[in-house]
Amino acid sequence: MSGPRVRFAPAPTGFLHVGSARSALFNWLFARHTGGTFVLRVEDTDEAKTSQEFVDAITEPLSWLGLDWDEGPLFQSERRERHVDAVDRLVAEGKAYFCDLTRDEIEARCEEAGLPAGYHGFSRDRDVVDGPGVVVRFRAPDEGSTVVDDVIRGRVEVAHETIEDFVIRRGDGSPVFLIANAVDDHEMGITHVIRGEDLLNTTPKVLLLWDALGFGEPPTYAHLPLLVNEQRKKLSKRRDDVALADYVARGYLPEAMRNALALLGWGPDDEVEIRPIEEIIERFTLESVNKAPAFFDPKKLDHINAEYIKAMTPMAFIEAAEPWLTADDAPYPVANYDRIVALALAEDVQQRVVTLAEAPAWLDWLFVDAIEEYDEKSWAKAIVKGTVPGRVLDDIAAALADDDFTDRDRLESVVMGVGTALSEELDTRVMSQAPLRIALTGRGAGIPLWEAMTHLGRDVCLERIAAAGARID
């Protein structure tokens, strides 16, 4: 019952924007830090956008991020009557009025009167009667100013002369978000409005409505710095990777994403960046949020994700990566996938991978029927330029012929031993791992071979060694 009440109020656009996700996160952090209530409200004032699909596009990513809401989702569209009532009340009280001027007509009047572009309250005294296509405009005060006491930005004062008589109800009778905002925030008992800085300019208008409606003490506002791209522009869905769902698909972990997002516009005072969410909740305060826009750096996200992956237990990692390991487009027949093998090699993979989506590429050679192609650069380096490559492969095959392939340490020492023996015999350094690796994996780099060889088994290993040997000739 007590405690702050905050809301995350996204417009249903069909996907969740990372900037929105960040706003949601900060609302959530504030609510959890203060023991308050986090309300999810879908801002669907703009008519009929609210299909289940659009709602899912908001709730699924939020749930994925672990941002649980205490109330909602509430729909602004379902509260339309109350918004309309508020509009009617303002009209009845003379605080708002009807206007039937089109954009063009307004411009024409401006030109005629030699006024700068703007509305200039043209219909204030025209006694327009309501009807189809007629909008309602709020009679904004001509003098004085409205002050927003922003927790993050401090005192922001806007002169009323710069606020024109804005529309609060469209020509089709639907209320715009400004009035819906005021009414809903009031009725839902919202105490703190935490949102992006792009909304800062609309706040005085909402405050004006709030006052005109006699709602009393308005909520406290906190405008978060925007998330920008490399060009320092507001993240746009045109050029930037903004859909949270894309990050999910690319194999980022929710905990990593959440941690990374928390670091944009905020930082813990003890400088420990990667840490459990409980600690972030504990340290988070609105007062410590920055004012300057932040660039969402993919490199930093990668680093954080990699750290989280390394910290996972092998089992948790494999379970998380399995959607990719068993995907239809995996680089091997999915039927060959073996969780036991993947699990045994998990730690080696975790150490090398940035996202979950990269996992299959490190394990493919264990699940493939045969090595179809060899990386030519690596082949050239390990075989063509190698010292007696054919000999190395032959000797390894011979040395391994009677091994049961159950002891990875023995496999390692046998293979290395071949290199050492040949080095002595030819009195030059002979590497044994490189030719073996390309024979087994087709590549020049990868996870350690020994453990993997025990899973591949003697027959497959010897087959691949023979196949590579045959390719030399």
Place this chain on the structure above:
RNA sequence: GCCCCGUUCGUCUAGCGGCCUAGGACGCCACCCUCUCAAGGUGGUAGCACGGGUUCAAAUCCCGUACGGGGUACCA
């Protein structure tokens, strides 16, 4: 145009008048480890936009300037 906001290493940040010859992280570079690739370890690189004040003392407070951004809709 008008209104509003912002400015600490390339990037994200710590700093909230003396502890700052500005700290951490990412990135980058070097070295160590290493018969692959990584991981790990060590070290390095680089910043208070500029100009005036206020003060014994300013990255921290005030005012300008520059630059950047946001808004200016019958979108939210």
